[in-house]
Amino acid sequence: MKYKEIFKEGKIGNLTLKNRMVMCSLAMGVSDERQCIGEDFLSYLMERAKGGVGLIVLENTRVDDEHGVAAPRQASLAREEQIEPLAKAVEKIHKEGVKLFVQLHHPGRETFSNLNSNEPVWSSSNKACGVCQQETHEMTTAEVEQVIQKFINAAVRAQKAGVDGIELHGAHGYLISQFLSPYTNQRTDRFGGSFENRLQFVKEIIEGIKRECKNTLTLGIRLTVDELLDSNGIKEYLTLKDGVKVCKELEKLGLDFIDVSNGIYESFNSLSEPTTYPQGCRSQRIRAVKEAVNIPVIAVNMVKEPWFAQKMLEEGLVDFVGLGRAVVADPEWVNKAKEGREKEINRCISCTFCFETLVSDTIPGKGPVKCAVNPRAGRELRYQSYVKDGKGRTVVVVGAGVAGLEAARVLAEREFHVIVLEKEGKVGGQINIADKPPHKEKMDWLVDYELVQLKKLGVDIRVNIDADKELISSFKPYGIILATGGVPVKPQIPGMDLENALTFKEVLCEEKRLENVKAAVIGSGATGLETAEYLCNKGNDVTIIEMLDSIGEGVYVQHYLDAMDKLSHYPVTYKDKTKLLEIKKDAVILENVKTKKVEEYSVDYVVMAIGVHSVRDLEGTCKDICSNTIVIGDAKVVGRIEGAVRSGFEAGYFF
Structure with a gap:
């Protein structure tokens, strides 16, 4: 097998996983109105379980409904009613040979008062988050003890649901992270001050879970091992040296694994790296932990391609490779790697649109996270299997930008006969501009994916073609998709016609x-x-x-x-x-x-x-040829990659 290290069995605690690929926690906002795993969430999870991962870590799961809310449709185990829906999900996921961990989470200061009883957000100290900028309440000792118990209670509920393990969310500046860091913890009681005291909060959570769950659950932590605040001019924060020390102490407390991460909201690009960051950008920090502990290490590391996951395992950098955005973009990522179909993987381009929509849509309660390259992510029930009713009827797609290519792909999946006409000598449209600035090569991945799929589906792509009425009419189309994109705006000001x-x-x-x-x-x-x-x-x-x-x-x-x-x-x-x-x-x-x-x-x-303005000069002509004409992408509304892909997908899906 080409990627034999990826597909070796591996052990975490007493659990054996069928391979070394872990779907790490990533908030999607697809829980039902009770914060339970309803049909939407279950459909999302099952596509990824069937996609081949060995372990799924459920999204950041709420332990406190009053002061620990990150989003309205965030998964929760703060109430007994949430046990049964989780148990059903566990049963279905287990049937695919996949293990399930629940990640227990409290946002602390990194959330908003309107989600949390309209009161100041709770934290280890009253220092407000520089991003969320909410009035912040330093928890009393009694309140800290209450939250510790809520973590323990949630773990007990998870155990009742039959999960295989618990991952504590001690990363990204959330509450556990806030207690561990000298930047956010200036307490004077037993939960603050010295390194040992700052460790006390998570220590008591771990001890309580082990006690109440009878040491039968696999237990680990996702941990920020370096807050990376030096560029912010902050002198006292959790450095890598501190993070490694924390890892050693947590191993002594009997944790079964450490899921290495870095950054907090105030160093956000380090915890959700944009497209300019390379695969492997976290390797130095991961290696420092791996060399310091003897328990399994899991880590995401901007992994987008199987060869890099294999490399991490071969080099002993990790015991298990974490996939986050990669399996949002393509739930079949692992299966495709196993079957030698890596060129068919819809690779995440790290555009961070998922995080952008987490803030703009999911936290305000407007809907699930959106993926720029996979319109079905979090909407698997809305967009189920393609209805294959094309019957070989011809659809002409004018324009081979990402909107046109995606429309062509979906139409071909539905068994339409698709002809794509592109006036340039190369497909890709605006991507052929977007990939030119430094470190933007990942933009090409989307076009690469579309071309592989279209070739497999037998789509007829013709470049250097100036589509006109005569040519389009000659195909006798059942329908026309107009995806002619846009061109840069040239304002009407004196001198715009000069050579410079x-x-x-x-x-x-x-x-x-x-x-x-x-x-x-x-x-x-x-x-x-x-x-x-x-x-x-x-x-x-x-x-x-x-x-x-x-x-x-x-x-x-x-x-x-x-x-x-x-x-x-x-x-x-x-x-x-x-x-x-x-x-x-x-x-x-x-x-x-x-x-x-x-x-x-x-x-x-x-x-x-x-900016860019739409080009739709052929709209009237196309409608004269065929009333079944649809305008999509930038030709309809100038936007970004996600809008173009979704526009093309929906045009093909609902055609």
Whole structure:
């Protein structure tokens, strides 16, 4: 077998797992209104159990309904009524030869008052979370003891449901992590002060679970071993040295495994790495733990591909490889690796849209997390097996960006005869621009996946084709999908027709190669920031000009932090509250939107990065040919990768 280390049996405590792949906890917000495992959640879990993992760790599961709520549809074991639905899930998952652990969780200060009795959020001390920024209550000693008992009670309920083990959530700055860290624990009672006292909270939880569960449950912890706060200017925090020391002490307390992680909300990109981070970016910290303990080590490590999981096991970096976002993107990840079908894996591109929608949708109670490359994730009941009723009828897809490719894939799965027409010489659409900034190569993975699937399904893809009425009509289509995408916006301002006035596409695709010149990037959205980094990397002197009050306004925080960190290594000039009035051959005319002061600013080139507008010129023509015409992707509404993929998926699914 190609990946023989992955598919060796492995032991955690007294449990034997069929392989070394673990589906790690990842909040999805698919519990029912009682925070139980209902049909939606069970369908989500079963696809991944059938997908081949050896162990599933259930999402961060609530132990406290009053002061420990992270999201309205978060799984919970705070009440007796939640035992039976979990027991049903355990039984079904066990039938697939898969073990199930429950991860017990309390968010502490990393949550919101409106979810927690509209009272200040509870923590080890009254230091507010720099991200959530909620008024924070330092728990009394009695309250700490109450929460310890709630962890123990939840573990007992889990045991009654028949789970195989418990993972305590001691990572990412949640409550257990808050007690362990000198950054968030300034208590003066027996739960604070010295290292030993800071360990007391989790120690009493472990001892209580072992006592009440009669030492029969496999018990471990997911642990932040380094809060990575040095770049924030914070001097006292849980460092890797401290984290390793914690691991050693927890081993002495009889834990069966350690699931290594890092970071807290205030170092968020380290716990949910964006696409620019490579596979293996956590290896140094994982190895430090592995070398210090004798119990099994599990870790996620930005693993996206089987060869890297195999490498981690071969090198002895871990005993079990954790998959998080990877199996949200493709529940069949492990099976495909086992069957030698790794090229068919829909690889997670680390776009962090799942975390973005966790914040924008799931925590406010608007719906489950969304995956950019897998529209079915968390919605398996809504989008069940494809109805194969195409009967060989022809559907023409005009445009081979990700929306068009995804529509073609789903239509072909449904047994339509699909013809894709693309005017460029290469499929991918906007991805062929998005992959150009430094470290954005993962963007290509989505197109690679689509092409493998379309070839397997026998889809007819024709490039360098200028689709017109005559050509489209010649196919006598049953339906037409118009996925013609968008083009960069070119504002109507004086000088836009000059040779030194370019779009981000012309620059990133090197239709005009810029090196060692002075360039002004107009717009500081995600595209503008990435274009600026690309130009800096080519040795250019870059100024970013933004009309809004601040640079990066509206950019999702993880992308903003990542981009600004990269740009901090270059001498970039930032001009916010500044409007572009005119482009000249060697300068731009700018106006401060607050003071109305006008200046001439010397530059060699101007790069427009202010957005994209839809291209749908063929809509009328297509509707004349066939009334069954649908417009999708950027051609319908300009958006991001997730919107394009979902638009294409739904067009194919409901066609």
